[in-house]
Amino acid sequence: MDNINPPDDHPATTQDPDTPYDHHPAGGWGSLQGIARIAADSHTSAVAAKILATLNKPGGVMCSSCAWAKPKDPGTFEFCENGAKATMWELDRNRAGAKFFADHSVTELQGWHDHDLEKSGRLSEPLRYDRDQDRYLPVSWDDAFAEIGKELAAMAPQKAVFYASGHAGLEASYLYALFARAMGHQNLPQSSNMCHETTSVNLQTFIGTPVGTCTLEDFEHCDTIFFFGQNTGSNSPRFLHILKAAVERGCRIVTFNPVRERGLIEFADPQSPGQMTITKPTQISEKYYQVRPGGDIAVMTGLMKCVLEAEDAAPGTVLDQTFIAQETTGFDETVALVRNASWTEIEAHSGLTEGMIREAAEIYLSADNAIGIYGMGLTQHVNGWLNLGMLCNLLLMRGNIGKLGAGISPVRGHSNVQGQRTVGVGEKSAQMPADKLKDLFGIDAPTQEGLNAVHACEGILDGRVEAMISLGGNLVRALPDSARMEAAWPRLRLTVHVATKLNRSHLAPGQVSYILPCLGRTDRDVQASGPQAVSMEDTFSHIYASLGGAEPPSPDVLSELAIVAGLAKATLPANPRLDWDGWVANYDQVRDLIAQTYPDDFADFNGRMMQPGGFYRGNPARERNWKTESGKAQFTPPTTLSALGEDPGGDPVLTLITLRSNDQFNTTIYGFSDRLRGLKGSREVVLINRAEMARLGLSEGQKVSLITAIEPDVVRRVMDFSVTPYDLPDGCVAGYYPELNPLVPLSYHEKNSQTPAYKGTPVRIVA
Structure with a gap:
């Protein structure tokens, strides 16, 4: 069915048949073919089938892709095309170890496509950047922790930023937030800063x-x-x-x-x-x-x-x-x-x-x-x-x-992007109660509010921030103003990346730079007390346990929780109430701490974490208990009819919307097919309707540049993008994230949260 509203031939409700689109439904054979292709590309072993059979089911692995719910009574296959891709991508049998980095300098790798960087395989040992050789070289965990800890301890706490992606479980996330506050700062930006x-x-x-x-x-x-x-x-x-x-x-x-x-x-x-x-x-x-x-x-x-x-x-x-x-x-x-x-x-x-x-x-x-x-x-x-x-x-x-x-x-x-906020990863004091920090750990919590992603980037540009620790993610690529940020990143004194695979952010090393390989969601995690589970929260505020089943990529890969604890031990002065070794040995102890810190949400955490369908931590608004300033739900007067910023003036100005393809998860590019939009091949495309092409004198396949139409004192441009006719409203163009992130100014964001305006940036097309 190509026209969803056959009786109405208005262009806002009917498919333009003269531009690319997929003639097939979502799901179907296309979904199965997409899974098969990634399975072949990732060289996955037989264990992948075993893990997929238990994905999003009690006692199995909770998908590392989206935050959709895991039902109490799961189906035979409780995963989708995206979940299968993410799982098999993580189970890649290729390894990016010492030989890989000996063969490839950082300068060479900077010329690789993002897809090829991750396709090099799982990181298998800790690495330190050697500037003289322009290569990452193997380093022992003890030496890595010691130097990173020495660097962090030597700087004022407010000069360090601890970023987290949505990958890490609740246990590692809680300790990460605790580590930052014990160090004396709340600079805890997170991937939700860029989206929700x-x-x-x-x-x-x-x-x-x-x-x-x-x-x-x-x-x-x-x-x-x-x-x-x-x-x-x-x-x-x-x-x-x-x-x-x-x-x-x-x-x-x-x-x-x-x-x-x-x-x-x-x-x-x-x-x-x-x-x-x-x-x-x-x-x-x-x-x-x-x-x-x-x-x-x-x-x-x-x-x-x-x-x-x-x-x-x-x-x-x-x-x-x-x-x-x-x-x-x-x-x-x-x-x-x-x-x-x-x-x-x-x-x-x-x-x-x-x-x-x-x-x-x-x-x-x-x-x-x-x-x-x-x-x-x-x-x-x-x-x-x-x-x-x-x-x-x-x-x-x-x-x-x-x-x-x-x-x-x-x-x-x-x-787990929502769950990390629930257990304290955030720049606000309210996200980890000061009284609990004092009672449980004897820590005087910092009172200065921390930096979100935009504010941290401003600090990198002006020199206020000296260290960036990244618990997962590909922040340099995900940020707005990404070209400016990638150029500024090497000025940092310290960059540390906890990661499963190589990505673009690792190729902008600071003066001291480490890559620390971590276990993925699918990997078996065995500590001193035995096999460990981690947990995460879905979009509906339900909490689930996840148990990995694959052999780790190497004995030199540590869990995210163990890496956070190792960094904290090396950085912080001794405190007998911060039992990092005990918490690594048994994750149950960390969940007990979470329950003590957030008793309303996590009472009997360990007792409920294996519950089919997860356990619900509740939501006051669902009970019509309005935790607002007035104690009531608030109607909001429409002071404008547009979500866009002020019109920069001049002609022609178009609104840019960035998209993710069907072959992509956030900044991870699985391939070059955007099947559900009828597109394939290059990601360097500008999508625009035929009427706008005619108005602007553009032809299909023409190479153009896009430039940002605001903040003229800073030139933001991407070049050599192909004009591609597509069914879009008048007045706008579309293209892929993160390729078009350089066009979105760091300062152009939602006014209350500083979420970048990736869906509404004014741009011009230059032939």
């Missing part, structure tokens, strides 16, 4: 929780789901099974997204022999609207106008008046601005017609229980806070937060 920090900061203000309110159970009872800026097919494919079941019982799904993503159009279940061979794919979205980038505020303003009109026509039957009066604040001010917004303005900002928005509103009004789903298409904007505020408004109007089958639900990307 807009959620963490602003949902807390609106409804008193930093995370979404839904659980898997809600999808069994919702009547409608409204999607905004989320690409389920590529970013969380297991969600498609939930959506398929919801549609088949009568749930109506409406999607707003500038890009027509196949996963939200139709899906063929790879585990259904009938749907793979005979029956039709499942249509997921009943309506699919290609909203302009930044136009979601206007869309939701229009939807709210329709709800108010319905209430005016039948007073007391549409709005949840009791809920609004008892549970919320700010309704009257918000409603006044919504009523004053004109349909002309709404259409101009959204790129949709009044009729389309009214059509979507009818579906919302027909539902007793509605869920709002969103992704980074909403969070990565200058006015991302208002995007979320308006989605909360729409749901609050009809009491759709805090009841079964309803709620607001961001879909997290990385597997």
Whole structure:
């Protein structure tokens, strides 16, 4: 099914057949072929099949890809294409050890593609950069810990930054946060700074929780789901099974997204022999609207106008008046601005017609229980806070937060990105209570708030930051302004990377630089007390245990927890209450500490961690317990109809949206096929619709540069990108993350959380 709304031939609702797109459903044979290709490329052993058979099941490995839930009663195959790729990528039998680094200088490796760097294999021994030889050389763990500890101990604590990706489990993350605060700082940026920090900061203000309110159970009872800026097919494919079941019982799904993503159009279940061979794919979205980038505020303003009109026509039957009066604040001010917004303005900002928005509103009004789903298409904007505020408004109007089958639900990307925040990885004092640090460890917690990712980068540029410790991730590549940041990174005194595979960040070594190889999620972790489990939190606030089953890549690879403990021991003065050796020997002890630090969330942590379906740590907003300043849920007045920043002026200015391909997870590039968008080959492409190509005098395949249209004092440019016609709204271009990250200024971000505006940066095309 290529046209999701056959009766309506408006370009915002129908596929442009003259541009690339995938003619097949998400899932299906394409998914199986994608898995088979990565299996061949990664040279995985027979153990991969064994681990995939237990992936996301009790007693098995919890997927290191997305943060989607692991059901209590899992299916035969409880993994998706992305999860299989991530698992097999980690189980690669190739090794990047001493011989590899002896054969390749850092300067040579800088010329390699990101895909080829990771494809070199698993890191197998600790490495220290030798500047004279321009190579990473083997080093003993004792020497590595000793020198890193000496460097950190010699500098003022505030000059060090401890970054964490979403890979590390709760145990290592807790000790990492403890290490930083024991050292005397809270510079704990994390990968959510680049994606969902807009959620963490602003949902807390609106409804008193930093995370979404839904659980898997809600999808069994919702009547409608409204999607905004989320690409389920590529970013969380297991969600498609939930959506398929919801549609088949009568749930109506409406999607707003500038890009027509196949996963939200139709899906063929790879585990259904009938749907793979005979029956039709499942249509997921009943309506699919290609909203302009930044136009979601206007869309939701229009939807709210329709709800108010319905209430005016039948007073007391549409709005949840009791809920609004008892549970919320700010309704009257918000409603006044919504009523004053004109349909002309709404259409101009959204790129949709009044009729389309009214059509979507009818579906919302027909539902007793509605869920709002969103992704980074909403969070990565200058006015991302208002995007979320308006989605909360729409749901609050009809009491759709805090009841079964309803709620607001961001879909997290990385597997434990949410959990790391829960156990203290964050720059705010509230994220690890000072009284607990004092009682448990005798530590006087630092009072100065720490640096998030943007502030840490500003510190690198101006020299305030001297050390960057990275617990996983590929930060240099993931950051905005990445060309400037990569050039600044070598000025750091110390860079330390805890990693499973080689990546771009390792090739910008500081004056003293180490790569410390760690166990992956799939690896067996055996310590003094025996085999160890780690744990993580999903997007629905459920906690799961994970047990690796593969032989580690080498005896010289340590667990993330052991590496954190080794660094801490070498850096900090002796403190008998910081039992690093005991915690490494038995991870149960760390979980006991987590339970003591966060008793409301983690009571009886060790007793519940193997529970099928995980254990729920709760959410106050789900119980209509609003942990806000007013004690109520907050309506947010729409002070603008656009999520974009100020128009830089001049012509022509286009809005850049960055995308991840079907063959990619964050900065990891598995290959060069973007199957679900009908694209393959080079990632250096500029996607643009044919009307805009004609307006700008561009031709298909033409090589162009993109330049940033703001902050003219700094030239930000990418070159030799191929013009590729694609079905997009007017006024925008799209391309791949992280290749286009150099165009996004470090200062161009969501105003409250500093989340980079990857989905709304103004650019110009230069032939």
